Amino acid sequence: MDPEDYVERVLSVVERVPRGRVTTYGAIAEHVADPRRRGPRSVGRVMSQQGGGVPWWRVVRADGSLPPSHDDEARAAYLEEGTALRPSGRVDMPRAFWDPDDGTPGP
DNA sequence: ATCCTGACGCTAT
């Protein structure tokens, strides 16, 4: 599989995340399930370098922590689209988490 | 090949 395809798959998953919901690096990694590039860190790298064209704020860490280096913009986006937040400022994962596999049923 | 780095994840303090 070409590296380019991997990037496109990751980005396409992010684009499917519904408004007001979020998913995680780990969930994307599992959904893509590339035999060569495994792990959430690879997804994180893709987002850092080419996540500018997709709703990157809908991708958070597993515990609901906001995406680093852009947490202010992310928070503004959450308020704007009504994403469930906790008093702590993190995303309310039980309510806002969106699993890529639930939204994209396979063959 | 080796070393360092990092938009991760999990467990233990």
Add this chain to the structure above:
DNA sequence: AATAGCGCCAGGA
């Protein structure tokens, strides 16, 4: 809640 340690994998020097 915040920090630290370890495992993990890919990239760049």
